[in-house]
Amino acid sequence: MLDWTLLRSFLAVVDAGSLSAAADRLGLVQPTVGRHIRELEETLDTPLFRRQPRGLEPTPAALDLVEDARRMGEAALALERKASGTGDRLAGTVRVTASRMVATYLLPDIVAALHVEEPDVDIEIVASDETQNLLRRDADIALRMYEPRQPQLIRRRIGDLPLAVYASPAYLARRGTPARLTDLLEHDIIGLDRADDLLQGFARAGLPVPREWFPIRCDDHVVGWQMVIAGAGIGFVQVPIAEAEPRVVRLPVEDIGFALPLWLAYHEDLKPSRRIRFVADRLADGLARRIKTRKAT
Numbered sequence: 001m002l003d004w005t006l007l008r009s010f011l012a013v014v015d016a017g018s019l020s021a022a023a024d025r026l027g028l029v030q031p032t033v034g035r036h037i038r039e040l041e042e043t044l045d046t047p048l049f050r051r052q053p054r055g056l057e058p059t060p061a062a063l064d065l066v067e068d069a070r071r072m073g074e075a076a077l078a079l080e081r082k083a084s085g086t087g088d089r090l091a092g093t094v095r096v097t098a099s100r101m102v103a104t105y106l107l108p109d110i111v112a113a114l115h116v117e118e119p120d121v122d123i124e125i126v127a128s129d130e131t132q133n134l135l136r137r138d139a140d141i142a143l144r145m146y147e148p149r150q151p152q153l154i155r156r157r158i159g160d161l162p163l164a165v166y167a168s169p170a171y172l173a174r175r176g177t178p179a180r181l182t183d184l185l186e187h188d189i190i191g192l193d194r195a196d197d198l199l200q201g202f203a204r205a206g207l208p209v210p211r212e213w214f215p216i217r218c219d220d221h222v223v224g225w226q227m228v229i230a231g232a233g234i235g236f237v238q239v240p241i242a243e244a245e246p247r248v249v250r251l252p253v254e255d256i257g258f259a260l261p262l263w264l265a266y267h268e269d270l271k272p273s274r275r276i277r278f279v280a281d282r283l284a285d286g287l288a289r290r291i292k293t294r295k296a297t
Contacts, residue, residue, distance in 0.1 A: 002043065007069045009036035010048065014066055017055035091120035094279045097139035100222045102262075102287075103127035105241040110286035114279065121275050129221070134267050141266045141280055143287070148265040158284050159291045160259040161238040165251040170231035172249070178234070181205060181253055188233035190224045193217040198236065201258060240291050262287060 012022035013033065023030045041048050048062040058066070098107060103125055111123055132138035134153060142148070148155050165184070167177075178184050185207060191214025192198050202209050211217070216232055218224050228235035229247050238260065242248060264284050270276040 002040075002072075004072065006036045006040040006043070007072060009033045010040055010062070011066070011069050011073060013037060013049065013056055014058050014062065019056070021055075090118050090275055090278055092275050093122040093124060094141060094275055095124040095126065095139045096141045096143070096279065096283070097126035097128060097132040098143040099129050099145060100127050100220065101225070101238060101241060102143055104222050105244070106287060106290055107283075110283060110290075113286070114282045117282075118275075118278065121279065123279070129219075134265060137267075140270060140276055141264065141283065143283065144263045144265060145260045147261065147263055152268050153265045154268050154271060155263055155265040156280070156284055158262040158264055158287050161240060161262055161291065162259040163236045164239050164242065165234060165253045166228055166237050166242045166248045167234045167251060168229060168231040168248050171233065174231075177251060179252055182207065184234065184253070185209075188215050190214065190227045190233040190235040191217045192224075193219045195219050201236070262291070 009022060009026065009028075009032075012025050013019060016022040016025055019030045019033050019037070023033045026033065037048060044061070046061045047059055048065075049056040049058055051057075096107075104127065107125065111125070114121070114123065126132055126139055131144070132142060134140075134142055134148075134150070143158075145161075147157070165178075171188075175187055178187055189198075191211065196211075198214070199209070199211060216224075216227055218227070224235060225237055225241070227233060228237065229245065234251070236258075237248075242250065264280060264287075266276055266280060
């Protein structure tokens with residue numbers, strides 16, 4: 001019988017290409033993953049990886065194991081999900097993933113109230129703009145800016161996060177206030193580095209610009225928002241977040257007609273779990289109120 005713990009580390013190294021990257025993915029330390037690989041090689045009596053300048057390369061023997069190990073992993077994760085979903089107590093850990101902006105600016109008050117209401121429910125927050133795999137249990141609950149499509153997921157649309165144009169008074173005093181969308185071409189706009197969402201938005205508005213036109217570029221939206229607050233330029237920001245910040249003002253630019261849909265999702269195997277349903281309900285209700293309140297203001 002092969003130990004699933006060893007096979008899980010084996011698959012992580014195959015996918016990540018190195019011990020350190022695999023350890024980060026699994027939440028372990030590199031020596032532990034290295035020990036798992038050595039134990040698996042000793043059990044199978046065959047080398048599984050070759051060291052290369054860019055990392056570890058699977059041997060032919062390792063590649064022969066990959067598909068069987070993945071099937072074993074899927075079965076183990078399904079068993080874990082079903083076991084997690086049978087808990088009837090409002091206690092235990094719930095892992096929530098959300099974008100950096102939502103996790104930083106919208107979740108804290110909601111999670112604080114949740115913790116006061118049920119202190120035995122522990123919340124782990126994965127603040128990341130990368131999609132976490134709910135089928136693989138990277139997280140229990142996901143808040144996403146697009147509609148989840150996997151049929152195994154229970155999903156709920158919370159609402160829309162409209163975008164508007166904001167700047168600091170210091171920037172406007174220095175550069176003036178744009179009144180029309182086309183006026184933005186004469187201003188400094190905080191842009192994205194590798195992501196092309198903003199480029200596509202400008203193109204849809206009939207204002208195609210090259211990436212280099214943005215004088216400050218960063219793919220981390222939290223950093224970009226702080227640049228707007230500091231007066232470095234103008235930014236497109238989610239209204240419920242921006243309206244809570246007294247150091248910026250909303251510009252009288254016509255409606256840009258773009259909003260981010262906010263969805264909540266979790267695996268159907270977790271539906272029987274009271275703590276999963278409790279956290280999902282509190283997150284959905286709290287976020288819906290936050291969006292509605294900020295729209296009203």
